[in-house]
Amino acid sequence: MPPSDGTDSRRRAAKLKSMIHELRLYSVAPGRMADVHTRFNEHFPALFARHGVDCVARWNAVAGPDAPRFVYLMAYRDYAHREAVWASFYADAEWWRIRAETNAGHEMVERHDLFFMKPNAAWAMDADPAPVGGLHELVQQQIAPGQNANANVFLQETWLPLVREAGARVLAVWDMASGAGMQKVVLLYAWPDAAAWHAGRQSLDRNETLRAAFAEQRKKHGTALFQRAEVNLLDPAPGMTIRAGLGRGARPA
Incomplete structure (x- = not known):
């Protein structure tokens, strides 16, 4: 017998309670913002899909600290899911090739701020x-x-x-x-x-x-x-x- 609507609702609520978002704020080297967008638009879609990275939002900061700033947001089922996703990602030689190619001899990101957040x-x-x-x-x-x-x-x-x-x-x-x-x-x-x-x-x-x-x-x-x-x-x-x-x-x- 399939689960009742009540059971489904409780399962959905439990998943939402355990999920996390990861917010990353990158201070980008002057003149390199277009290179960041190239990395995300041309290289990351296939790589993220391969490793299960769910990037749900990306922005340019037009006002705020540490400019020029690039901001993006990822969603995970829970902390264990996040750790598994990134262990897989960083073990992929393709990422290191893309990183070196798009950095083009100089780091495009000068500072990384990272936050974990839970839905209120x-x-x-x-x-x-x-x-x-x-x-x-x-x-x-x-x-x-x-x-x-x-x-x-x-x-x-x-x-x-x-x-x-x-x-x-x-x-x-x-x-x-x-x-x-x-x-x-x-x-x-x-x-x-x-x-x-x-x-x-x-x-x-x-x-x-x-x-x-x-x-x-x-x-x-x-x-x-x-x-x-x-x-x-x-x-x-x-x-x-x-x-x-x-x-x-x-x-x-």
Whole structure:
């Protein structure tokens, strides 16, 4: 007898709970961004497919630290899946040939920042399969120490609704599982364009509901639940189609 819908739902929920995303931010050598895109568009598709690397998004950073910056995101079933994928990848002589050829005598990437992230409960599934264009905003949001639970309530009940009201589409909400400057949530938004982002951010800065919420947090907890943040503004990379869900749909066993 096939499993009931309830069993299927529990299995899907368990898979989503164990899955991870890996975020890589590369500081690219001046004048080498086109070479990075060549590596990803011409060499990596077959190599990634061979080893099961699921690259679900790539961007150029148009504003943020460590410019020029290239950013990409990968999805895995769990940590064991991630380790198996990359052990296979790095054992492939073809990767080392491609690396040497595309570096062309000089390293094209000067710095690598890598983060592991797990889906936050506030990340609602988005079934729209259409490509997501526009200007994307990646926010590494510092959370006040010991305030994760309260911050999640604020995130779901106040912050995300107001971000949507300001004109953004919420593409992802993660808890950072490892990386610099813990504790953080990582947020990914899509804005129609730069003008919409600018207007939306001004609206949020002036929002009286937010101002009152932060004032109440300082009164109750001695600090605002959201503290400093690192923000990158991102354009989808040439040749990359980014879709809502970012790999959270049905995944191969």
